Amino acid sequence: MVEWEKNQVKEVFIKYDTEKKGVTKENLIDIMKSLMEDECIIGKVPNLQLEEIPTLFDGWNITEEKKCTWQEFRDGMNTWLWKMQDRDELQQRVDDFFALSLKYKMQGKTEDSKVMATKALRLEGSLTKCKPIEIATKADAGIPKRGDFLIVKKHRRVD
Numbered sequence: 187m188v189e190w191e192k193n194q195v196k197e198v199f200i201k202y203d204t205e206k207k208g209v210t211k212e213n214l215i216d217i218m219k220s221l222m223e224d225e226c227i228i229g230k231v232p233n234l235q236l237e238e239i240p241t242l243f244d245g246w247n248i249t250e251e252k253k254c255t256w257q258e259f260r261d262g263m264n265t266w267l268w269k270m271q272d273r274d275e276l277q278q279r280v281d282d283f284f285a286l287s288l289k290y291k292m293q294g295k296t297e298d299s300k301v302m303a304t305k306a307l308r309l310e311g312s313l314t315k316c317k318p319i320e321i322a323t324k325a326d327a328g329i330p331k332r333g334d335f336l337i338v339k340k341h342r343r344v345d
Contacts, residue, residue, distance in 0.1 A: 187230070187268060192260055194226040194308075199256055208253025214243050217259075227305050229276055229312025233267035273313065280309045 187195075198220050202213040209217070218239045224231050234242065246262070248254050283306035290299035 187263055191226075191228045191230065192263065194228050195221065195263065196256060196260075198226050199259060203256065208255045209259075210250065210253055211243050211246075211248045214248070214254055214259070215239055218242065224271060227308055229271055229309055230268045231271060233269040270312065276309055276313050280306050280313065283309065 198217055199209070202209045202217055218232065218234075219236075220226070222231050222234070222236065222239070243254075246254065246258070283302050287299045287302035287306060290296075290302060
């Protein structure tokens, strides 16, 4: 994960860390469920099944007295495998955010419109990461592209 993606995840973490002392294991499970739904809008989700989430933090030393801090969670995120979301699903979410942005702009809610447009643009950047590679086909070598057709032979009938 790159730093800007971690900053987006940090916003979700802060929602649960209201006292700034860390989060409990139950909160971590809720955070992971949010990440599985890409609530932080990064275009990636952890490559896990929902059944794996409750046991994901068993190896971490988290108790009621010793909660998980952002630094520990951030370091743990680097150990998980992440996968890009489906391209069609991402495109639909981008279109929805742009539509909401336009709707808010028409209603005069410029700040909300900017927030939705920012989310759409952020996800649109993820679309280029999961775009299939297109291999260009080679053009016919017989006819030049520039329009110089002096090499083309024409047979004319002589009377």
